[in-house]
Every structure is written in C-alpha cells, then in structure tokens.
Amino acid sequence: MSQDDPADRETQAGAEEVIRLPAPTAWPIILAFGVVLMAATVVTNIVVGCFGFVILLAGAVGWWHDVFPVDQHEDVALAPEGKRVREIQPRPGQVDHLKVGEAQHRVRLPESIHPYSAGVRGGIAGGVVMAIFAVLHGVLDEDSFWFPVNLLAAVVMPGMADASLEQLKQFNGLALTVCLVVHGLVSVLLGLLYGVILPMLPSRHFLWGAVVLPLMWTGIVGATLGVVNPVLSEYVDWPWFIAAQVAFGLVTGLVVLRSEPIATLQTWPLAERVALEGRRAESEDRS
Amino acid sequence: MASSDITPDASPPRSPFMDWARGWMTTVDHKRLGVMYISSALLFFVVGGLEASAMRAQLSWSQLDLMEPGTFNTLFTMHGTTMVFLVGMPMLFGFANYLIPLMIGSRDLAFPRLNAVGFWIFFFSGCLLYYSSVGGEALYGLAGMPDVGWFAYAPLTAINYSPGNGPDYWLLFVLVGGIGSLATALNVVVTVATMRCEGMTPLRMPLLVWMISVACGLVLIAMPPLSAASIMMLFDRHFGSHFFDTQGGGSAVFWQHLFWFFGHPEVYILVLPGFAIVSEIIPVFSRKAIFGYPMMVAASVCIGVVAMGVWVHHMFTVGLTAGMNSFFAASTMIIAVPTGIKIFNWIGTMYGGRLHLKMPMLCCVAFLFQFLCAGLTGIMLAIAPFDFQLSDSYFVVAHFHFVLIGGLLFAIFGGLYYWFPKATGRMLGEKLGRWHFWLFLIGFNVTFGFMHIPGAMGMPRRIYTYQADRGWEIWNVISSAGVVLQAAGVCCLLVNIIRSARKGAVAGDDPWDAWTLEWATTSPPPEYNFEKPPKVHSRRPLWDLKHPDDTDGAYE
Incomplete structure (x- = not known):
C-alpha cells in the first residue's frame, strides 16, 4: 500500500x-x-x-x-483484539540445508566443459569417417561411388523419388552439392551436440557417445525415414547404416573427449561473473 | 483528495436477508467481488458442463437423434462461449481480485468502484447471452440462442445466412462483456504498478502477481480488436455495411484475423492464471522456494509477447501464403520454449523437495502431466501440413480441452483448495476432495484422451451425428462415459464447497505454513486486509518472519 x-x-x-x-x-x-x-x-x-x-x-x-x-x-x-491476526512466531534453527551429495541427492553442475570448437572439429571428423563408410557401401555392394551421394541428396530433391536404380548410380552434380551441404551441416550440428552434452551425461562417456547415441539416432531415423527421405528408406542397408552411425559416434566422441576441458562460470557468484568483485578489488588495491 | 464520512451512526432495522443482499450488491471490496466472480464462474461452469454433457449424449453412438440438429448447434456455441468468456475469464478476474491486493500488501484495487462495474457488466452480459434462450421470440419473433460457433465466422454470421437474433446476442455479449474485462484488467495492472507495499520491488512480487499482470496486459491489447470486430459485424448485419461481406467488397478472412488476434492471446489470458496458481502452490507443498524465479518472470513476459504473434496458426487451412504459414508455424513452436522453461522450473522446484501431496498439490501434479500432453499435441498442430489434415477435427477439440481442462481447470481446482481456507476460514474436506480429484481426473482422461483417436481418424468437430460405418462409435461411447465420471467429480466438489463453508475444519490464519502476504492476515481477512501496511524484504516475507536466522534476502 x-x-x-x-x-x-x-x-x-x-x-x-x-x-x-x-x-x-x-x-x-x-x-x-x-x-x-x-x-x-x-x-x-x-x-x-x-x-x-x-x-x-x-x-x-x-x-x-x-x-x-x-x-x-x-x-x-x-x-476486536481476540479476532485479530496472531503474530507470527519465529522458529529459529528449523531449516535443513541440502548439501551436495547428501542423501544421494544428485547435483551435477559441470564445472568444466569441452570447448564448442571441439564439437565442430569432432563433427567434421566423424562426418568424414561416416562418408567413407557410406562410399564403401556404395562401391562394394552397388558398384557405384555416387549411389549413397544421390540417396542422401534425395532428402531435399523430390525429383529423385522418380529416379531409377541406374540413375541413382550415375554422377549428378547438383546431388553432390546438396549431399555435401546436408551431410556437412548435420555432421557439424551433431558434433556440437556431442560437445555440449557429453560432459553432462553420467559416467562412461565413451559408451554413450559411441553406442547409445548412435543407436538412438538410428532409431529416430528409422522411424521417420519413410517421411523424410522415401528414396533412402527404400534402398537403405541397415547394417551399413548402423556401422556408419557408430563410426561417427566413435570418432566425434574421441575428438571431443580428447580436447582440453575449460572451466565454466556455473559455480561463480554473479558479482564475480560480471567482474564486479574484480574491479572492486583492483580499486581497493590502488587505494 | 478530501473525503466525506458516510459511516452510518444508527441504521434503521432491516431484514437480515436484505442486509445480506445489499451488502453484496453494493460492495466495492475486492475480496467480495473476487468471491462473486468465482461463484458466478462456478455457476456458469455447471451450465456449460450440462451443455457439454448433452452434446456427448447425442454423439455417444451413431445416428442418434436425442435433439434437433439446430439445438446441437446452439449447444456447442453456448458451451464454448460460456466456458471461455463466462468461466475462464471470470476465474482469472476472481483470483486476481481476491489475491492481488492481499499479496502486494494493499487495501484494495486502485479503482474499487470501477472494479464493481467490471463485475456487474460481466454478470449482466452473461444474463443477456442466456436471455437469448427465452427472450427474443416474445419481442421480435426472431428468437434463438446463438448457433454460429464460439468464433462466429463470417459469412455464416451474415444476416442472409443467420437471420434470427442469435448472432446479435453473441456479438452484443462479446462487446459489452469486453468493456467489463477491460475495466478489470486495467484496474489490476494499475494496482500492481502503483500500490505495492514497502519493499515489494517488481522482482519480489509473487509469481501469481506477475503472471496475472501479464494476462491482464494481454486482455488490454487483445480485447479491443474483438470489440471493434463485433461492432463492424453488427453494422454488417443491421446497417448494410460490407466489412466481412466478400460479395460486397469486404473480406470474410478479415473477421478471422480480428477474431484470432483476440482468440489466441485469449488462450494465454486463460492459462497464465493457471500457471500463476501452480507457481504459488508447488513451492509451498514442496517446502522449497520456487526454482528459477527470474526465469519464470522472464518466461511469463516472453509468453505474453510471443502470444500476440501466433494467431494465424488457427487459420492454416484458410489458404494463406506459404510464407505466412511458415512464419506462424515457427512462432507457435517458439512459444513452447518459455512454456517449457516453466514446466522445467516447476519440476525443478519439486525435485529434492519434501512433497506434501495434499489436494492443492495433487491438482498441480495432474496439471503438469496433462498440460505437457496438451503442449505436445499443440506442437503437432503447429506444423502446418499436420494441421491441414486435422484442423477442425476432434483431435483439435481434444487438444484444447487438454489445455483448458487438463491444464487450466486443474490449476483452478488447486487454487480453490489452496485459498478456500483463506476466503472462508474453513478447510475444504480432504476426503471428499480426493473423490472429486480422482473421479474428475479419470473422467477427464477417459473423455479427452480417447477423443484424439476419432479425431485422427477424421471425425470433424461440430457434427450433429455420424454414419455407423466410420468406426467412431467405440471411441465416442468411451468419451461419453467419461463425462459421467467428470459430472460425479464436480458434484463432489460442489457438495464439498457447500458443506465445508458451513462445517469445515477451522483453518486458522496460515493453514499451509505458506510464505506470501495473504497468509499474514486472518482467515477470512478483514475488510481492510492488514491493520498496518506490511513491509517486505524478500520474495517470501512470511518465511523471513518465521525463520529470522535464515532469511531469503541473503540468497536473492
């Protein structure tokens, strides 16, 4: 009031x-x-x-x-006096403060993280390895270097839906460009994701990065591929696909985990984060 | 300003009933007006519920003819209109009226008489709407309740297609009721801006105050275009103008824009008070301060801003440009971010807390699950091609009932159980409360959970009946069966309210050991709220008083 x-x-x-x-x-x-x-x-x-x-x-x-x-x-x-609000009585000493780790309370604030640049590098490296697997599949099983390239390009080239198997095995410049852009972008984004979330996952980062996440990604792709890329859905070879995903996870995870972690500001007080304390300390020093 | 004392020295004797009636009809006390808003909303809730029950009976099996098709049309129109304008919004204003002055340590709203006008305009406009069921025929022979759906699309509302007075009643109701809503929303915003007690900085305000203020801000922005549209439609119908008449150079889509420019913010106008209630209850029953208060405030404001830019997702099937559809699909998805932040923070508050699963908290837990489901189907419908398939189907009906019942109504139930002791001095019965909760929870999920299925199978909304070969019967009969459980649950609630108001356990000033200022006064509070204006030092002033050795100020 x-x-x-x-x-x-x-x-x-x-x-x-x-x-x-x-x-x-x-x-x-x-x-x-x-x-x-x-x-x-x-x-x-x-x-x-x-x-x-x-x-x-x-x-x-x-x-x-x-x-x-x-x-x-x-x-x-x-x-009247008897009907007025009762004064609130203090209850000192009744507050239990939760401590980190107490009663199995799970507190995971990453005190250090991998630099995002490691995620980008990991994504590029993983993308290259994945491309090698895909090309190997094309050459060994379909006798065509360009087959996996054209399949991936079909995600944004609806015209590919009408292409015959022979056409899918031929070189297509536009498809190669599209494939490089799509594969490059997705690889970098997934690498970034690895860089951000790996430190936050429970222990056994290697298992998470190399097995669990690729399998989860494969599951998502398997569920949606018919809608996203019907051509790839028709010709995909799942063992090769899973092997390529795992290879991506292994390489990306390795690159990320081998990078030097950097400290986060999570545990710093706000004043220190915005450098207020530092300035005050400097001025005190000067005086 | 000077003032004159009109306190009567010696009143002539009057009958107790007249005294009682006069007291309520002439009051400008925010608490009484709040109770009147909520009571009226509960009354209209029962009416709207009966309308819904009649519709579910008609749809429970194929080829039924329990009523005329025209009656069915009036039922879905009146049900939607009642639940949105006569239940949801008055609940917002009821809780705002009752709680905000108490929570910010004020004696009343900024404009007490304007507050009374706002309530009475709302109430009389509701009477006008329902007068359409009995009144029109006697005067003009053009009787009939509105039957054009709760969003009254043009050109169906044109005089050629709807010649009776039904649409006029609807338009006048919206127009007049809008005046009342604007008056109250303005009052709330001014009160929060100017009448906070000493020490209550904006970032120490309870989250309820923040969220209801954002909702009232939305009312101030979204309501005027609808009022303008109503006037234009009345001109089209009676004075030969052509605002929405495509044949005469107008645009029927223009009505849709104007309506949904109000209509989608309206969803947030309705649900933000639900968020507000939940944000007050969860910390108290988790025995923890709210997790991430600044982010909750920011998310509320963000929802308010983004809510003004999503209305076209109701119009994906109109045939607008791909660019428009893409923009509004994206903005609709973006609003999930601040909403997700809220859900995360409520769960974060519960996490590691000492949960007390009393009735208010039970309702909030149900709210969390159901509102999450509503949000997920909302994201699905935000995808324009998906919406092309399911627009105007029962999938959409199920989605928005999950928002408004699974979300808002459960939050309101929680609020009733939480603040009833403050308003009446007596506790609502816990045992009957659990009967209410479980019956309604199961009934609601049976009705609206299963309703997604016929919707996905292509059952259009608003159809009077359907052919037997569609495979929809089983889902409809299940949905209708759920209504019986919901009705039983509502009966438990009403009995509980009536019984507890008379014979409930005495609540005391602070039955939940809570932390906001409304619990620092008696239950029920005196007319003047507080003997002395309170002074606060943190977001939880009562916590500070109860635990002087560990005050919140050190952590904020």
Missing part, C-alpha cells in the same frame, strides 16, 4: 481503531445494468434502450456525486 494513501494516514495519525475505506455504493451496479440494457436495444426494442440510457445516466450522475466534490468513504472498525 502506498504511504500517500489517505486510508493509511488516517490509521497512522492516531485514529487507531478505525481504517478508512471506500464506501459501498449502488451506482456501479446501476450503471452496469444501464449499459447492458442499452446494448440490448438491438435485440429487443428501442424502449428498452431508452430505459437503459436513463438508468445509465442515473448511474453516471450518482457515481459522480460519490467521488465529487469529496470521495465517499466509511470508517471500518478494527476487529
């Missing part, structure tokens, strides 16, 4: 047993009824509207007299 409120002043100025509040008034309900009756003219009769206007006018004038020249109020007596 504002200190300038007259109601407060009344209470604080010495009239201890009453508090000044706005007086009850019938004018709001009258005015509201007039407004609704006026609106009802459209669906009833002009007479209803005229009646509503008169009521609205009466409500408006009455309200005006409620607040001008002086605001109508009533003094409300304080509740």
Whole structure:
C-alpha cells in the first residue's frame, strides 16, 4: 500500500481503531445494468434502450456525486483484539540445508566443459569417417561411388523419388552439392551436440557417445525415414547404416573427449561473473 | 483528495436477508467481488458442463437423434462461449481480485468502484447471452440462442445466412462483456504498478502477481480488436455495411484475423492464471522456494509477447501464403520454449523437495502431466501440413480441452483448495476432495484422451451425428462415459464447497505454513486486509518472519 494513501494516514495519525475505506455504493451496479440494457436495444426494442440510457445516466450522475466534490468513504472498525491476526512466531534453527551429495541427492553442475570448437572439429571428423563408410557401401555392394551421394541428396530433391536404380548410380552434380551441404551441416550440428552434452551425461562417456547415441539416432531415423527421405528408406542397408552411425559416434566422441576441458562460470557468484568483485578489488588495491 | 464520512451512526432495522443482499450488491471490496466472480464462474461452469454433457449424449453412438440438429448447434456455441468468456475469464478476474491486493500488501484495487462495474457488466452480459434462450421470440419473433460457433465466422454470421437474433446476442455479449474485462484488467495492472507495499520491488512480487499482470496486459491489447470486430459485424448485419461481406467488397478472412488476434492471446489470458496458481502452490507443498524465479518472470513476459504473434496458426487451412504459414508455424513452436522453461522450473522446484501431496498439490501434479500432453499435441498442430489434415477435427477439440481442462481447470481446482481456507476460514474436506480429484481426473482422461483417436481418424468437430460405418462409435461411447465420471467429480466438489463453508475444519490464519502476504492476515481477512501496511524484504516475507536466522534476502 502506498504511504500517500489517505486510508493509511488516517490509521497512522492516531485514529487507531478505525481504517478508512471506500464506501459501498449502488451506482456501479446501476450503471452496469444501464449499459447492458442499452446494448440490448438491438435485440429487443428501442424502449428498452431508452430505459437503459436513463438508468445509465442515473448511474453516471450518482457515481459522480460519490467521488465529487469529496470521495465517499466509511470508517471500518478494527476487529476486536481476540479476532485479530496472531503474530507470527519465529522458529529459529528449523531449516535443513541440502548439501551436495547428501542423501544421494544428485547435483551435477559441470564445472568444466569441452570447448564448442571441439564439437565442430569432432563433427567434421566423424562426418568424414561416416562418408567413407557410406562410399564403401556404395562401391562394394552397388558398384557405384555416387549411389549413397544421390540417396542422401534425395532428402531435399523430390525429383529423385522418380529416379531409377541406374540413375541413382550415375554422377549428378547438383546431388553432390546438396549431399555435401546436408551431410556437412548435420555432421557439424551433431558434433556440437556431442560437445555440449557429453560432459553432462553420467559416467562412461565413451559408451554413450559411441553406442547409445548412435543407436538412438538410428532409431529416430528409422522411424521417420519413410517421411523424410522415401528414396533412402527404400534402398537403405541397415547394417551399413548402423556401422556408419557408430563410426561417427566413435570418432566425434574421441575428438571431443580428447580436447582440453575449460572451466565454466556455473559455480561463480554473479558479482564475480560480471567482474564486479574484480574491479572492486583492483580499486581497493590502488587505494 | 478530501473525503466525506458516510459511516452510518444508527441504521434503521432491516431484514437480515436484505442486509445480506445489499451488502453484496453494493460492495466495492475486492475480496467480495473476487468471491462473486468465482461463484458466478462456478455457476456458469455447471451450465456449460450440462451443455457439454448433452452434446456427448447425442454423439455417444451413431445416428442418434436425442435433439434437433439446430439445438446441437446452439449447444456447442453456448458451451464454448460460456466456458471461455463466462468461466475462464471470470476465474482469472476472481483470483486476481481476491489475491492481488492481499499479496502486494494493499487495501484494495486502485479503482474499487470501477472494479464493481467490471463485475456487474460481466454478470449482466452473461444474463443477456442466456436471455437469448427465452427472450427474443416474445419481442421480435426472431428468437434463438446463438448457433454460429464460439468464433462466429463470417459469412455464416451474415444476416442472409443467420437471420434470427442469435448472432446479435453473441456479438452484443462479446462487446459489452469486453468493456467489463477491460475495466478489470486495467484496474489490476494499475494496482500492481502503483500500490505495492514497502519493499515489494517488481522482482519480489509473487509469481501469481506477475503472471496475472501479464494476462491482464494481454486482455488490454487483445480485447479491443474483438470489440471493434463485433461492432463492424453488427453494422454488417443491421446497417448494410460490407466489412466481412466478400460479395460486397469486404473480406470474410478479415473477421478471422480480428477474431484470432483476440482468440489466441485469449488462450494465454486463460492459462497464465493457471500457471500463476501452480507457481504459488508447488513451492509451498514442496517446502522449497520456487526454482528459477527470474526465469519464470522472464518466461511469463516472453509468453505474453510471443502470444500476440501466433494467431494465424488457427487459420492454416484458410489458404494463406506459404510464407505466412511458415512464419506462424515457427512462432507457435517458439512459444513452447518459455512454456517449457516453466514446466522445467516447476519440476525443478519439486525435485529434492519434501512433497506434501495434499489436494492443492495433487491438482498441480495432474496439471503438469496433462498440460505437457496438451503442449505436445499443440506442437503437432503447429506444423502446418499436420494441421491441414486435422484442423477442425476432434483431435483439435481434444487438444484444447487438454489445455483448458487438463491444464487450466486443474490449476483452478488447486487454487480453490489452496485459498478456500483463506476466503472462508474453513478447510475444504480432504476426503471428499480426493473423490472429486480422482473421479474428475479419470473422467477427464477417459473423455479427452480417447477423443484424439476419432479425431485422427477424421471425425470433424461440430457434427450433429455420424454414419455407423466410420468406426467412431467405440471411441465416442468411451468419451461419453467419461463425462459421467467428470459430472460425479464436480458434484463432489460442489457438495464439498457447500458443506465445508458451513462445517469445515477451522483453518486458522496460515493453514499451509505458506510464505506470501495473504497468509499474514486472518482467515477470512478483514475488510481492510492488514491493520498496518506490511513491509517486505524478500520474495517470501512470511518465511523471513518465521525463520529470522535464515532469511531469503541473503540468497536473492
């Protein structure tokens, strides 16, 4: 409540047993009824509207007299002593502070993380290895270097859906460009994801990065491939696909994990994070 | 400003009933108006629920004709309109009215008389809407309740296609009710901006105050275009204008833009108070301060901002440009981020806490699960091609009922159980409360969980009946069976409220050992709220008083 409120002043100025509040008034309900009756003219009769206007006018004038020249109020007596609010009793020493690790409470704030650049590097390296696996599959099983390239390009080239198997084995410049862009982008993004989340995962990062995450990714791809890339869905060789994913996970995870971790600011107080303490310390030193 | 004392010295004797009625009808006390808002909303909730039950009975099997098709049309129109405008919004204003002055340590809202006008306009506009069921015929012979759906699309509302007065009642109701909503929303925003007690900086305000303020801000921005659209539609219908008449150079899609510019923020106007209630209850019943208060505030404001830029996702099937569809699909998905932050923070608050699964908390836990489901189907519908398939199907109906019942209504139930002791001085019965909770929870999930399936199978919303060979019967009969459980649950709640208000256990000032200022006064609070204006030093002023050796100020 504002200190300038007259109601407060009344209470604080010495009239201890009453508090000044706005007086009850019938004018709001009258005015509201007039407004609704006026609106009802459209669906009833002009007479209803005229009646509503008169009521609205009466409500408006009455309200005006409620607040001008002086605001109508009533003094409300304080509740008798026994019915007033009970004073809140302090309960010192009752607070249990949760400690890190207490009662198996799991607190995992990564105090250090791998640099994002490691994720990018890992993504590129993993993408290269994955491409080698894909090309190996094309050459060994389909006698075509370009087969996996065209399959991947089909994700953004709807025309590929009508291509025959022979056409899919031929070189296509546009498909190669699309394939490089799509594969490069996805590899870098996944590498970044590895870089960010690997430190936050429970122990056995290698297992997570090389096995669990590739399998999860394979599951997602398996569930959605028919919609995202029907051509790839038709020709995909799942053992090769899974091997390529695992190879990506292994290489990316290795590159990320081998990078030098850097400290985070998570455990620093806000003031230190924004360097306020440092500045103060410097000025103190100078003085 | 000077003031005059009109406190009566000696009142002439009046009958107790007249005194009681006069007291409620002339009150400008925010607490009484809050109770009146919530009571009226509960009354309309029962009416809207009965309308829904009648519709579910009609749809429970194929080829039923329990009612006329026209009656079915009026039922879904009145049900939607009632639940949105006469239940959801008054609940917002009811909780805002009752709680905000108490929570910020004020004696009342900034404009007490305007507050009363806001309530009475809302109440009379509701009466006007339902007067359409009995009144029109006697005067013009053009009777009929509105039957054009709760968003009253043009050109169906044109005088040629809907010649009766039904759409007029709807338009007038929206127009007049909007005035009341604007008055109250303005009042809340001004109160929060100007009447906080000493020490209550913006970042010490309870989250409920923040979130309801954002919702009221949305009302101030979103409501005027709908009022303008209603006036334009009335002009089209009665004065020969052509705003929405495509044949006459107008645009029917223009109505959709104006309506949904209000209609989608309206979803957040409704659900933000639900978030607000949950944000107050979960910390108290987890015995922990809210996790990530600044992020909760930021997420609320962010939701308010982004909510103004997503309305076209209701119009994906209109045939707008691909660019428009893409933009609004993206903005709709973006709003999941601040909402996700909230869910994360509520769970973060519960995590490691000492959970007390009393009725308010049970409702909040149900809210979390169900609102998450609602959010997930919302993301699905935000994808324009997916929406092309399922727009105007029962999948959409199930989705928004998960938002508004699974989310908002469960939060409101939680709020009722939490603050009922403050408003009445008596506790709501826990045993009957659990009957209410479990019956309603199971009934709700049976009805609306299974409703997704016929929707995905292609059952359109608003159909009066359907052919037997569609395979929809089993899902519809299950959905209708769930309504019986929900109705039983609501009966338990109503009985509980009536019984507990008279004979419930005495609550005391602070039955939940809570931390915000409303618990620092008596239950029920006196007219003046606080004898002395409170002074706060942290976000949990009562915690500071109870634990002076470990005050919150050190951590904020």
